[in-house]
Amino acid sequence: MIRRRRFEVPLSGRQPLSLGERTLVMGVLNVTPDSFSDGGCWQEPSRAVDRAIEMEESGAALLDIGGESTRPGAESLSVKAELARVIPVLERLAGCVQVPLSIDTYKAEVARVAINHGAMIVNDVSGLLYEPELANVVAEHQAALILMHNRGRSREMYSRARYLDVGEEVADELSDSIQLAVRQGVSASRIIIDPGLGFAKRTDQSYAALAAVDRLVGLGYPVLVGPSRKSFLAGNDSLGPNDREWGTAAAVTAAVLEGAHVVRVHRVREMVRVVEVADKLLAASEKLPRWEVGDTSWTEPI
Numbered sequence: 001m002i003r004r005r006r007f008e009v010p011l012s013g014r015q016p017l018s019l020g021e022r023t024l025v026m027g028v029l030n031v032t033p034d035s036f037s038d039g040g041c042w043q044e045p046s047r048a049v050d051r052a053i054e055m056e057e058s059g060a061a062l063l064d065i066g067g068e069s070t071r072p073g074a075e076s077l078s079v080k081a082e083l084a085r086v087i088p089v090l091e092r093l094a095g096c097v098q099v100p101l102s103i104d105t106y107k108a109e110v111a112r113v114a115i116n117h118g119a120m121i122v123n124d125v126s127g128l129l130y131e132p133e134l135a136n137v138v139a140e141h142q143a144a145l146i147l148m149h150n151r152g153r154s155r156e157m158y159s160r161a162r163y164l165d166v167g168e169e170v171a172d173e174l175s176d177s178i179q180l181a182v183r184q185g186v187s188a189s190r191i192i193i194d195p196g197l198g199f200a201k202r203t204d205q206s207y208a209a210l211a212a213v214d215r216l217v218g219l220g221y222p223v224l225v226g227p228s229r230k231s232f233l234a235g236n237d238s239l240g241p242n243d244r245e246w247g248t249a250a251a252v253t254a255a256v257l258e259g260a261h262v263v264r265v266h267r268v269r270e271m272v273r274v275v276e277v278a279d280k281l282l283a284a285s286e287k288l289p290r291w292e293v294g295d296t297s298w299t300e301p302i
Helices: 045-057 079-093 108-116 134-141 166-183 203-211 213-217 245-258 268-286
Strands: 007-011 014-019 024-030 062-066 101-104 121-124 144-148 191-194 262-265
Touching (some): 024 045, 062 079, 079 101, 101 108, 121 134, 134 166, 203 213, 245 268
Parallel strands (some): 062 101, 101 121, 144 191
């Protein structure tokens, strides 16, 4: 377990997002018919708004709205179709919830319109690989940017899941995404990074990426981890998405203890409780004397 750094991520028009004192929970709101876990559940705008309010009341500190499924094998969606799904929800949410809204998109035009309708964060599952010009939109509107590690499009990502050292390669490739964003004018203070569990990673590689979250922390940026209901948690029983909550709880705990600042989940109420316990364990560990292998004496915490 590490000592988690604290960050203040600027958000246009409101107080900065404080990260590090406690782990923040981001609620997933998929307004899609085909997402791997909850496709079709919240596609109707009024139901999506009710769900968002429920997640905020359950302790979500952020809400992430997505209009296109990026599950492996998914087909891409047009800008027009994606906007038709997310904008009616954003329009309603802007006056209903107090927490910051994130738009889960890799498309520059979708991000531009979504920001104009209340989104303050852009969550790019491609790490700027699909549409690098997305960084220009983020910079222009002074939004925050989540850069997730990925390789290839949804239909081909598993063919790119070849690693010698998952942790090192994920960190190196995210560093490239960060540099691209900064070159395009995105302030480094507005960047959050995500190891991309399940994206271009097979089961063992997703576990390796989760175990290497501390390497991402070492890059000097806030870290978001999204293990919720991912297929790598299915285990030998091949559990369906809705039966992976216990695995999600374990992965969320591991992420917190590795130094993650935000966890992205579907079941907010339950995972808020998990995070509270993990945060207390992390805080307790910081007060313990430190011991290194080979040492014969304890040292006080720094």
